[in-house]
Amino acid sequence: MAGKLQPIDIQRELTKIKHPELKKDIVSLGMIGSLEIGEEETNILVKTPSQDRRIQIGLEAQIRQTLSKKEGVGKVKIKFEVDPKMSLDDSNKILGVKKVIAIGSGKGGVGKSTVTVNLASAAAAMGYKVGVMDADIYGPSIGKMFGVNGKVALKAEEDKIYPLEKDGLKIISFSFLIEEKQPVVWRGPMLGKAVEQFLYDIVWGELDFLFIDLPPGTGDVQLSLAQLIDLDGAILVTTPQTVALLDANRAASMFQQVKVPILGVVENMSEFVCPNCGHTSAIFSKGGGQKLADSADTKFLGGVPLTMDVMSAGEAGKPLVFQEPDGIIAKSYKNILQNLAEEIKKWE
Secondary structure, eight states, X not given: OTTOOOHHHHHHXXXXXXXXXXXXXXXXXXXXXXXXXXXXXXXXXXXXXXXXXXXXXXXXXXXXXXXXXXXXXXXXXXXXXEOTTOOGGGOOOOTTEEEEEEEEOSSSSSOHHHHHHHHHHHHHHTTOOEEEEEOXXXXXXXXXXXXXXXXXXXXXXXXXXXXXXXXXXXXXXXXXXXXXXXXXXXXXXXXXXXXXXXXXXXXXXXXXXEEEEOOSSXXXXXXXXXXXXXXXXXXXXXXXXXXXXXXXXXXXXXXXXXXXXXXEEEEEEEEEEOTTTOOEEOBTBSOHHHHHHHHTTOOEEEEEEEOHHHHHHHHHTSOHHHHOTTSHHHHHHHHHHHHHHHHHHHHO
C-alpha cells in the first residue's frame, strides 16, 4: 500500500542514534540485526559485541525517544543480542551502499574527475544505482561537469543532508556548499571532518556504487578516507607519459600502505582522435597505463581516447556518455566498467 512504513524508513531514523563510545550511528556500525514492522508494533533486534547493560539501556532509551516521533511505528519492542564475533571498530559501512570505490591519481591534470563523471554515468546508463562524492575540497569540479555551478539549496532534515539528484545520479560536492569564487582555507583536521560528514551525514539511500573523486596526490583527504570507511577498492587514473606514471606509482603505494585494494588502472587521453578524419595519434606516448598496472600488480581496465567532444562536454555540464551513448567514449567506459566488475568479484 502506498505510503506504508518500510524498514528503510526506520533505519533512517536510527541513523540519528550514535553509539556513546564509538561516536558513529548504530546503523552504520551494523548493530541493527533485524527490523519487523507489524500492524501494531515494531520489533527491533540490536546486536552488540558485549553484555554492557549501561550502554544497552542508554541505546534503548534513545531508540524509543527517536521512534516516538515517527508515525506508523506503533509499539516498539527492542531485543539485544550479544554477538562476541562482532567487531564494531571494523564496521565502517554506509547504510544502503553496496560498493564504495575511490578514484585517485598522483597528480592533477590527468582528467581524473572526467573519468569519475563518465564512469559513474556509464554505470547509471547500464541500470545501476549510482552516487558520486566529490572529495576534492580545494578544487571541486564534479558539480560543474554535471551542469551545476555554485551554491545549491540542498534538502536537509535535522542533521542529515540529501544529495543533489541529476541525470539519474546522486551527487554531493563541496562546491554545493560555498559561493562559486569562495576559497577554501582549511587544515587537515577540518578536511577529515568534511569527508566524514560527506560519507555518513548524507542520505545516500540504496546504491550499487558510490564513486569518490579524490583530490590529486596522497594527502590528508586520502588518509582520512582510508581510516573512516571500508573502501571496496581504488582506481588509478593516469595518462600515458612517463612523468604521469611516476606520480601515479606514488598513489599506488599509498593505497597499498593503507590496505585499500587497487582494482585497476584507467589510461586517460590514451590517444587523440582527429575530429575531421578520425585518425588517431598517440600524442602523449603509448602504453603508460599498462606499465602502471604491471608495476602495481593490478589490472589494466582500459584506455579512454581524447576527443574534442570530451572537452566540450565537460564545459557544457553534460557527460559525453549521456550525449553520445553509442559513441567511442561511451563504449570505452562500458568496457572499463565491465572489467571493473570482474575485478570486484575477485576481491569479494
